[in-house]
Amino acid sequence: MATVISISNQKGGVGKSVTTASLGIGLARQGKKVLVIDIDPQASLTISLGFPKPDVIPVTLATVMSGIIEDNPLPPTAGIIHHAEGVDLMPASIELSGVEISLVNAMSRETILRQYLETIKHLYDHILLDTSPSLGMLTVNALAAVDSVLIPVQAEYLPAKGLELLLKTIARVHRQINPHLEIGGILPTMVDERTNDAKEIIESLNEAYGSRLHMFSHIPRSVRASEISKTGKSIYTYDPRGKVAAAYETLTREVLSVG
Ligand SMILES: Nc1ncnc2c1ncn2[C@@H]1O[C@H](COP(=O)(O)OP(=O)(O)OP(=O)(O)O)[C@@H](O)[C@H]1O
Numbered sequence: 001m002a003t004v005i006s007i008s009n010q011k012g013g014v015g016k017s018v019t020t021a022s023l024g025i026g027l028a029r030q031g032k033k034v035l036v037i038d039i040d041p042q043a044s045l046t047i048s049l050g051f052p053k054p055d056v057i058p059v060t061l062a063t064v065m066s067g068i069i070e071d072n073p074l075p076p077t078a079g080i081i082h083h084a085e086g087v088d089l090m091p092a093s094i095e096l097s098g099v100e101i102s103l104v105n106a107m108s109r110e111t112i113l114r115q116y117l118e119t120i121k122h123l124y125d126h127i128l129l130d131t132s133p134s135l136g137m138l139t140v141n142a143l144a145a146v147d148s149v150l151i152p153v154q155a156e157y158l159p160a161k162g163l164e165l166l167l168k169t170i171a172r173v174h175r176q177i178n179p180h181l182e183i184g185g186i187l188p189t190m191v192d193e194r195t196n197d198a199k200e201i202i203e204s205l206n207e208a209y210g211s212r213l214h215m216f217s218h219i220p221r222s223v224r225a226s227e228i229s230k231t232g233k234s235i236y237t238y239d240p241r242g243k244v245a246a247a248y249e250t251l252t253r254e255v256l257s258v259g
Helices: 016-029 044-048 061-069 095-103 109-123 137-145 160-176 196-209 223-230 243-257
Strands: 003-007 034-039 088-090 126-131 148-154 182-189
Touching: 003 016, 003 137, 016 034, 016 044, 016 126, 016 148, 016 182, 016 223, 016 243, 034 044, 034 061, 034 109, 034 137, 044 223, 061 095, 061 109, 095 137, 109 126, 109 137, 126 137, 137 160, 148 160, 182 196
Parallel strands: 003 126, 003 148, 034 088, 034 126, 148 182
Antiparallel strands: none
């Protein structure tokens, strides 16, 4: 039965999609069966895994979730695409923003995604959810369905209030909808190792959260990593000897070691 992790932060551009793809493919390279699910209507994970036009994909997460909302579910594996580097992908498209609106009036609106995962969890070792930069109903659906949340934080500005808001939302979902929900930890991303600013931000993240949250080893910034979304490849094939590939391999080991 799969462990389910969401990669979440309502701040945009912090490395959620790159982390989901790199951790997912990292786990697949360790022989694990992995499904990555794109829960962002902007579909950046889908695009970065080599589908530049998500709106022409016939079955996406939007179709799957609509089926459950309308009480007419698709077969469990419908729409799942196999990526050349060993992971399965449930793609997103802009139609997901319509699903988010229809969720408002849906019965069991917080658990539609959880209902979907219950039908496919037995097929995988790990399921990773790439959430959108918001704390709306789609993200609540993700938090309601997962075992843990991994929080990428861009080590460029102090995250301060935004992170508190995310932690409060996680605490509320934990209390009201998903008592199994845990915080896996904070992942500092895009760390410019040459600057003192980045080191100071990692230190202040440690001071503020280190005593109550796990801090994963950081992911450095690299030009090669900023290029991968256009290639449809993972960092392991695009820049195999680079420091970002090595850092995501370390993250993969850290995630495996906590189960
Ligand atoms: N380690 C890195 N070094 C350099 N650039 C990176 C790195 N990781 C991600 N990027 C770049 O930063 C940008 C944002 O990354 P990504 O799309 O993963 O963030 P996101 O949090 O998923 O964004 P959104 O909130 O819009 O979904 C992308 O252009 C990506 O290529």
